[in-house]
Amino acid sequence: MSDAYLALEDGRVVEARGRVPGRTRGELVFTTAYTGYEESLTDPSYEEQVLTFSYPLIGNYGVRAERFESDRVHPRAAVAREFTDDVVEWLADEGVPAVDHLDTRDLVTSIREEGAMKVGIVVGEDATPEAAKEELAKCKGMSEHVDIGTQVTTPEPTTYEGDGDKTVTLIDCGAKQSIIDSLVERGATVHVLPYGSTADDVTALDSDVLFISNGPGDPENFGAARELVEEFAGEVPIAGICLGQQIVASALGGTTEKMAFGHRGVNQPVRDLDTGKVIMTTQNHGYTVADPGENLEVTQVNVNDDTAEGLESEALSVITRQYHPEAHPGPHDSLGFFDDVLSMADSEGNGRKRRVVASD
Numbered sequence: 339m340s341d342a343y344l345a346l347e348d349g350r351v352v353e354a355r356g357r358v359p360g361r362t363r364g365e366l367v368f369t370t371a372y373t374g375y376e377e378s379l380t381d382p383s384y385e386e387q388v389l390t391f392s393y394p395l396i397g398n399y400g401v402r403a404e405r406f407e408s409d410r411v412h413p414r415a416a417v418a419r420e421f422t423d424d425v426v427e428w429l430a431d432e433g434v435p436a437v438d439h440l441d442t443r444d445l446v447t448s449i450r451e452e453g454a455m456k457v458g459i460v461v462g463e464d465a466t467p468e469a470a471k472e473e474l475a476k477c478k479g480m481s482e483h484v485d486i487g488t489q490v491t492t493p494e495p496t497t498y499e500g501d502g503d504k505t506v507t508l509i510d511c512g513a514k515q516s517i518i519d520s521l522v523e524r525g526a527t528v529h530v531l532p533y534g535s536t537a538d539d540v541t542a543l544d545s546d547v548l549f550i551s552n553g554p555g556d557p558e559n560f561g562a563a564r565e566l567v568e569e570f571a572g573e574v575p576i577a578g579i580c581l582g583q584q585i586v587a588s589a590l591g592g593t594t595e596k597m598a599f600g601h602r603g604v605n606q607p608v609r610d611l612d613t614g615k616v617i618m619t620t621q622n623h624g625y626t627v628a629d630p631g632e633n634l635e636v637t638q639v640n641v642n643d644d645t646a647e648g649l650e651s652e653a654l655s656v657i658t659r660q661y662h663p664e665a666h667p668g669p670h671d672s673l674g675f676f677d678d679v680l681s682m683a684d685s686e687g688n689g690r691k692r693r694v695v696a697s698d
């Protein structure tokens with residue numbers, strides 16, 4: 339008898355050791371990142387997913403709140419070959435079920451072959467395979483979580499003061515804190531607005547750049563952010579990361595699609611098509627831009643599968659990345675993105691149109 343069961347969409351039931359009790363369900367995905375478990379577990383982009391770590395030992399350098407990317411754990415459950423007690427205590431405090439002592443290599447191989455799949459998980463003394471299957475039966479597909487942006491966004495507008503002149507309005511679709519920090523470190527003042535904010539809210543702030551954040555779920559369910567991009571494109575420079583790239587593309591005439599199992603890890607190679615240079619990047623996404631449309635140019639691609647990693651438009655002052663330039667965790671090759679974003683704010687006399695708002 340085991341005290342933890344995972345019922346997979348492919349019909350299998352996997353036994354594990356229960357570490358934190360509970361019953362839950364979600365989309366089963368994996369990350370190959372070998373560091374950064376605190377950042378991954380607090381990354382809002384993992385909302386409604388069950389995160390499997392392919393690296394076998396998770397927790398070996400402790401748990402420190404200053405490394406968190408948000409104020410809570412977002413995956414609905416965590417799976418690893420072995421969790422340390424530090425991580426188990428943290429997940430228990432958060433009420434997030436956790437299992438270990440299972441063959442995660444087999445699990446990851448299944449996801450690679452069959453794609454990200456639904457999973458039901460039960461952990462505790464009364465756990466049974468049938469209960470895990472009941473959870474699985476209740477599991478929704480990612481695109482069915484139509485209000486996922488509202489689930490993860492900040493409840494209130496918040497401003498982070500930088501010591502320079504530039505200002506950014508960031509639409510929080512589930513933003514990682516280190517994206518905000520990366521802008522503030524470069525002197526920008528960042529106005530974070532809740533997902534669902536209107537064009538009037540954005541206009542009132544009169545920022546130099548409109549920034550669409552990362553976030554969970556299907557980009558097609560982020561209509562409120564898409565409308566902002568449609569409204570401000572060509573008038574205010576626009577930047578986006580991950581979900582932000584997908585939203586910007588779909589607002590400007592492109593299309594997105596779901597990938598088989600996505601990219602999650604800290605060693606995804608990306609080639610810049612202009613310079614030919616390859617950088618290593620941090621990634622966490624299950625959707626991708628299938629067609630950038632006529633307004634955007636693909637400027638960077640994934641070396642492994644040629645998917646769009648960077649989109650730009652000089653005419654509209656748009657720059658987006660599918661990967662995570664803030665690199666929390668991960669290699670620092672891509673930090674220059676934030677300088678490129680803020681250089682779009684040096685727009686006077688540069689041929690870029692600016693929205694003029696009457697000040698009161």
Ligand SMILES: NC(=O)CC[C@H](N)C(=O)O
Nearest residue numbers: 552553555580581624625
């Ligand atoms: N990190 C993100 O912003 C993820 C984007 C989107 N939810 C995806 O899975 O592709």
